[in-house]
Amino acid sequence: MSVIEKIEKTSLEQELRAHVGRHVDKVFDWDAFPSNKGYPELARAQMRYIGAGGSPKVNDNSTLKPDNFTLSLIYKEVGKYAACHSHEIEESFLMIDGVLTVGWELNGDVVEVRLGPKDMILNAREIGHGFRNDGVEPVLMSVSVDVGKPLPPKYHFHPKDTEAELARNLGAAPGKAQLFDPKNPQELHQIMSKYVVRYNETPTIWTNTGFSRKVYVGAEGIVEGACRKEMLGVPSGVGVKGYVRDCEDAFFVLEGNLTVGWEENGEVCEVELGPRDLVKNPAGRKHWFRNNGAKSVEVWHLVGSAKAENIEFVAD
Ligand SMILES: [Fe+2]
Numbered sequence: 188m189s190v191i192e193k194i195e196k197t198s199l200e201q202e203l204r205a206h207v208g209r210h211v212d213k214v215f216d217w218d219a220f221p222s223n224k225g226y227p228e229l230a231r232a233q234m235r236y237i238g239a240g241g242s243p244k245v246n247d248n249s250t251l252k253p254d255n256f257t258l259s260l261i262y263k264e265v266g267k268y269a270a271c272h273s274h275e276i277e278e279s280f281l282m283i284d285g286v287l288t289v290g291w292e293l294n295g296d297v298v299e300v301r302l303g304p305k306d307m308i309l310n311a312r313e314i315g316h317g318f319r320n321d322g323v324e325p326v327l328m329s330v331s332v333d334v335g336k337p338l339p340p341k342y343h344f345h346p347k348d349t350e351a352e353l354a355r356n357l358g359a360a361p362g363k364a365q366l367f368d369p370k371n372p373q374e375l376h377q378i379m380s381k382y383v384v385r386y387n388e389t390p391t392i393w394t395n396t397g398f399s400r401k402v403y404v405g406a407e408g409i410v411e412g413a414c415r416k417e418m419l420g421v422p423s424g425v426g427v428k429g430y431v432r433d434c435e436d437a438f439f440v441l442e443g444n445l446t447v448g449w450e451e452n453g454e455v456c457e458v459e460l461g462p463r464d465l466v467k468n469p470a471g472r473k474h475w476f477r478n479n480g481a482k483s484v485e486v487w488h489l490v491g492s493a494k495a496e497n498i499e500f501v502a503d
Contacts, residue, residue, distance in 0.1 A: 200456040203449045203466075208236040208251060210463035215262055219244060222270075226346050228355065230267050234260040236465045237437060240330055241278075241340055251467050253335035254435045255491030256414045258465065263287070263318070263326040270349075271317035271357045272340040274310070277333045277412045279404065280318070281307045281487060283441065285326035289318045290357035290364060291379055292343060297359035298375045300367035305386035305441075307403050309412055311378065315343040317357040329439060329487060333413035382409060386418070396502040397425040406495035415490035421445065426477025426503040432470060434491035439465045443484030446477045477503060 215232035219242040223229040238253030239245045250259075260283075263269070271292050280289060282302045289308050290299040292315035301321075302308060310316040320326050342348075344358040356364055365371070369380035389401040389408070399420035404412035421443075429450050438445060440460045447466050448457040450473040459479070460466060468474040470491070478484045 199449060199451050199454050203456050203458055206251060206467045206469070207458055207460070208465040208467075210234075210461075213249060215260075216242070216244070222340075222342065222345065222347075228267060228346070228351075229270060230264070231269060232262040234262075236260070236439070237467055238332075238335055240332055241274075241337065243339065245336060254470070255333070255335060256437075256489055257330075257332045257335065257337070258437060258439060258489065259330050260463070261326075261328050261330050263320045263328075265320050265322060265325060268319035268355055268357070269317050270342055270346060270354055271315045271344040272342045273313050273315050274332065274340055275334075275338050276312050278310045278316075278337075279307055279331045279333075279412070279416060280310070281305070281329040281331075281403075281416075283327040283329060285320065285324045286322040287318050287326045287328060288321045289316060290359070291316050291375060292358035293375045293378070295358075296373070296375045297357055297364045298367050298379055299357070299364050300379065300383055302383075305418065307384045307386075307416070308379075309382045309384075309404055309409050309416075311382055311411065314378070315358060317344070319355070319357065331414070331416070331489060381411065384408065389418075391420070394500055396427050396500040397422060398427070398500075400496075405490075405493055410493070412493050415493050415496075417488045417490075419484075419486040419488045421476065421478040421484040421486065423478055423481050423483060427475050428501040428503045429473040429475045430498045430500065431473050432468075432490070432498065434470045435467060436488065436490045437465055437467045438476065439463070439487040439489070441485045441487055443478065443482045444480045445484045445486055446479050448475045448477070449473065450475075475503065
């Protein structure tokens with residue numbers, strides 16, 4: 188093998204590794220949100236994987252460059268909250284650990300929903316949303332904004348200009364917050380019912396290649412988002428042959444170990460991801476996945492377009 192071939196071979200492997208975010212290589216940032224400074228009740232930590240999400244720290248070189256979405260983890264301790272705010276674009280919260288109370292505010296009404304592991308809410312654009320940990324254990328969630336670089340959030344009820352109790356209640360007068368009920372005909376309950384996904388109530392679609400999909404956002408799920416979001420289940424020994432998308436996608440492993448491969452000009456390389464590791468596959472890059480382990484894999488899968496799946500997966 189010539190020196191040039193050797194360099195090229197190293198370079199695909201290096202490129203793949205440069206698109207992996209390892210949980211153990213990253214640190215939680217307790218200073219990601221300047222608007223929380225001086226308000227210990229708002230404290231939260233962020234771990235950035237793709238882009239900076241709602242943080243202005245877009246120049247952090249430990250996070251991958253975003254295209255159509257961001258992905259980060261947020262850690263929230265018991266009793267802390269995030270003040271009600273809104274964005275110009277959709278933003279999803281996928282629960283990993285704990286139970287989070289997420290509240291939406293519209294014209295003085297506040298509706299709160301409690302989300303457990305693998306449940307998700309897609310926060311609608313321009314609707315005020317905040318959250319609070321009313322549980323007994325810390326909350327860890329994966330947050331994705333459906334644009335690479337969102338504008339700064341617009342605060343509706345921040346403690347700097349709102350009475351403390353009103354801010355903590357996410358904009359609801361004392362005792363006035365309503366618990367989300369999809370059967371309640373009131374406008375805000377009805378809007379929210381289109382944006383909440385319960386893992387256990389979402390159909391499991393088995394593909395003919397032997398892995399499963401639960402579509403959270405996309406043609407078979409919430410249709411309002413700008414990016415597709417799915418939970419994939421990959422049983423032991425199952426994998427697919429290489430495929431190419433016209434936009435980026437990402438795998439964020441929740442359980443088990445997933446092997447992801449890339450191919451370019453006949454050269455191949457693979458990497459194994461464990462829980463809370465991520466790989467971002469750029470648009471146009473041939474890639475595949477396979478479960479080499481004994482345990483089933485569960486993967487949070489994001490695609491940079493909300494269009495229905497158009498890949499014809501082939502079993503490997
Ligand atoms: Fe937000």
